[in-house]
Amino acid sequence: EAQVTQNPRYLITVTGKKLTVTCSQNMNHEYMSWYRQDPGLGLRQIYYSMNVEVTDKGDVPEGYKVSRKEKRNFPLILESPSPNQTSLYFCASSLDRGSTDTQYFGPGTRLTVL
Amino acid sequence: GENVEQHPSTLSVQEGDSAVIKCTYSDSASNYFPWYKQELGKRPQLIIDIRSNVGEKKDQRIAVTLNKTAKHFSLHITETQPEDSAVYFCAASETSGSRLTFGEGTQLTVNP
Numbered sequence: 564e565a566q567v568t569q570n571p572r573y574l575i576t577v578t579g580k581k582l583t584v585t586c587s588q589n590m591n592h593e594y595m596s597w598y599r600q601d602p603g604l605g606l607r608q609i610y611y612s613m614n615v616e617v618t619d620k621g622d623v624p625e626g627y628k629v630s631r632k633e634k635r636n637f638p639l640i641l642e643s644p645s646p647n648q649t650s651l652y653f654c655a656s657s658l659d660r661g662s663t664d665t666q667y668f669g670p671g672t673r674l675t676v677l
Numbered sequence: 678g679e680n681v682e683q684h685p686s687t688l689s690v691q692e693g694d695s696a697v698i699k700c701t702y703s704d705s706a707s708n709y710f711p712w713y714k715q716e717l718g719k720r721p722q723l724i725i726d727i728r729s730n731v732g733e734k735k736d737q738r739i740a741v742t743l744n745k746t747a748k749h750f751s752l753h754i755t756e757t758q759p760e761d762s763a764v765y766f767c768a769a770s771e772t773s774g775s776r777l778t779f780g781e782g783t784q785l786t787v788n789p
Contacts (some may be wrong), residue, residue, distance in 0.1 A: 596777070605766055606768075622776075663709035666721075
């Protein structure tokens with residue numbers, strides 16, 4: 564089944580404790596992206612990747628890191644999480660036209676930073 | 678960068694009525710405008726999209742119109758049903774295909 568998966572789905576952590584949210588897609592998509600969703604603010608792009616080893620900042624990259632060592636995986640890293648990073652996170656992927664193509668979203672990761 | 682504004686933030690209609698959600702964008706280089714539907718507790722899913730070389734696109738009860746001159750686009754849902762209740766997001770993407778900017782979302786409630 565073609566899909567985007569994220570892990571974990573729920574995470575409660577404390578300020579400063581490094582964490583990684585994994586994202587994987589099995590559709591051979593070139594483009595992958597991370598968004599955070601907050602009430603009243605919609606979905607905001609954190610980072611995106613047009614291809615392996617190519618990543619770039621979105622609208623809200625501060626406090627986050629990503630890597631794209633292989634096509635299927637695009638982990639989101641929070642080196643030192645803070646309470647303002649409490650949010651619902653979505654990973655998405657699309658075929659070869661990047662953000663001008665259908666985005667397939669993962670199920671979401673609800674993160675709480677205490 | 679691109680800025681997308683979406684109105685209204687909430688919309689309540691009676692079953693069978695039409696619903697219209699409007700978005701404006703700021704970057705004239707944007708050329709792709711998708712609409713996503715997000716049901717409660719679920720992931721966003723594409724319902725319709727339009728590219729800048731087209732003024733209108735329709736898919737059954739859903740239609741999208743685009744006015745490039747005024748830099749706004751709208752989602753039209755006719756004969757609304759309770760299962761249309763969800764949050765709807767508009768978005769805009771520039772030609773390079775790198776960044777996608779979303780609106781703030783509209784909570785649509787269809788009352789039986």
